[in-house]
Amino acid sequence: MPLVNMKDMLDHAHANGYAVGAFDLVSLDFLDGILQGAENRRAPVILSLAESHFGYFDFRNIMPAVVAAARRSPIPVAIHLDHGASLDSAVRAINLGCNGIMVDTSNAPLETNIRLTREIVNMARGCGIPVEGELGYVPGVEGEDAERHPGEIAYTTVEEAERFVAETGVDFLAVSIGTVHGHMRGEPVLDFQRLAEINQTLGIPLVIHGGTGLSDEQFRRLIDNGVAKINYYTALADAAGEVIRNHAQDGARGYTALVSGIGDAIRAEVERCIDLWGGTGRADAVLEQAQPWRNLEHVIIYNVEGLDEADTHAMMAEGRRVLSAIPGVLEVVTAQALKEDAAYRYAWLVRFCHPAVVDSYRDHPDHVAFADRRFRPVAGKRISIDYQDVEDSCS
Numbered sequence: 001m002p003l004v005n006m007k008d009m010l011d012h013a014h015a016n017g018y019a020v021g022a023f024d025l026v027s028l029d030f031l032d033g034i035l036q037g038a039e040n041r042r043a044p045v046i047l048s049l050a051e052s053h054f055g056y057f058d059f060r061n062i063m064p065a066v067v068a069a070a071r072r073s074p075i076p077v078a079i080h081l082d083h084g085a086s087l088d089s090a091v092r093a094i095n096l097g098c099n100g101i102m103v104d105t106s107n108a109p110l111e112t113n114i115r116l117t118r119e120i121v122n123m124a125r126g127c128g129i130p131v132e133g134e135l136g137y138v139p140g141v142e143g144e145d146a147e148r149h150p151g152e153i154a155y156t157t158v159e160e161a162e163r164f165v166a167e168t169g170v171d172f173l174a175v176s177i178g179t180v181h182g183h184m185r186g187e188p189v190l191d192f193q194r195l196a197e198i199n200q201t202l203g204i205p206l207v208i209h210g211g212t213g214l215s216d217e218q219f220r221r222l223i224d225n226g227v228a229k230i231n232y233y234t235a236l237a238d239a240a241g242e243v244i245r246n247h248a249q250d251g252a253r254g255y256t257a258l259v260s261g262i263g264d265a266i267r268a269e270v271e272r273c274i275d276l277w278g279g280t281g282r283a284d285a286v287l288e289q290a291q292p293w294r295n296l297e298h299v300i301i302y303n304v305e306g307l308d309e310a311d312t313h314a315m316m317a318e319g320r321r322v323l324s325a326i327p328g329v330l331e332v333v334t335a336q337a338l339k340e341d342a343a344y345r346y347a348w349l350v351r352f353c354h355p356a357v358v359d360s361y362r363d364h365p366d367h368v369a370f371a372d373r374r375f376r377p378v379a380g381k382r383i384s385i386d387y388q389d390v391e392d393s394c395s
């Protein structure tokens with residue numbers, strides 16, 4: 001089971017004075033290393049996928065592995081889209097299995113940032129999915145150093161943060177108080193006073209991007225002042241890179257020889273972070289408090305009237321295409337009874353990511369149009385039932 005609601009997870013961290021690591025993964029070695037580290041520490045963990053990395057792997061291909069690994073894990077896990085750039089990318093991530101979304105339109109003017117973020121929050125609400133917004137500017141992008149993506153740090157102000165959260169409805173806020181993505185020149189100077197005021201004013205879990213390179217003491221003070229999620233990638237990438245460099249210096253040539261041991265290096269760094277950020281041993285408490293993340297199966301068995309088999313298949317194909325693009329739809333299966341005399345000849349199985357999708361799907365204009373124009377006119381006798389997944393719910 002232990003895919004859980006990320007809001008419950010981060011509320012627990014925020015209330016209990018620790019932070020959950022959101023570790024960006026770029027390969028199956030990262031996936032294994034991150035999960036193994038969190039499992040060894042019995043800690044909640046966020047598997048994070050950054051849109052800026054999608055050139056390095058196929059997001060569609062890696063997500064089934066990420067979801068399967070999360071569901072198999074004995075610790076509470078959430079799967080998060082990091083730095084989603086648009087409504088479309090947020091929908092795509094949700095429909096591939098992410099159950100947390102970060103919207104990054106923070107380099108737009110405040111009004112635009114509020115409008116775009118609110119659009120995504122509204123869509124995600126209909127899918128039961130929490131959203132992280134960002135206010136202020138943290139230089140650099142995930143995996144690329146601030147030295148190469150410069151620009152002044154734009155600090156988050158208390159007044160803007162208050163307005164942003166009220167008007168967008170985000171569940172978590174990434175704040176800019178002096179960190180940068182990737183490596184930076186010199187020592188980061190963090191504005192803890194500002195962070196403390198934002199935390200007191202908002203009272204929601206805060207997020208820090210650009211965690212690499214901070215001192216143990218800096219991490220502790222961030223967490224003391226409301227940071228409940230820490231995004232972390234560069235140090236993991238460095239650890240993996242060092243493994244490859246060492247193998248190369250030892251004369252290794254082939255791919256498997258070069259990458260062997262990467263998972264262990266990542267695991268060790270993840271364990272160090274979890275210990276430092278206070279997550280060790282928290283898994284059971286989070287599992288007790290967090291809602292398990294269960295899918296919902298929307299099932300319709302039906303007969304058709306006035307369509308031959310080829311037309312029926314064409315109608316199903318259109319349904320698969322149209323319905324699978326609706327936010328919160330993980331999968332659309334169309335099927336036909338083996339026996340011609342079955343009481344119901346055809347079936348839809350539409351898998352929703354969360355029970356909230358029942359309502360948003362029913363009212364979605366693309367569903368309404370398909371149902372009214374293509375399905376209901378030909379659907380004869382039918383039965384429609386929503387089923388909640390029960391697998392793993394009592395493990």
Ligand SMILES: [Zn+2]
Pocket residue numbers: 083141142181209210231
């Ligand atoms: Zn980031």
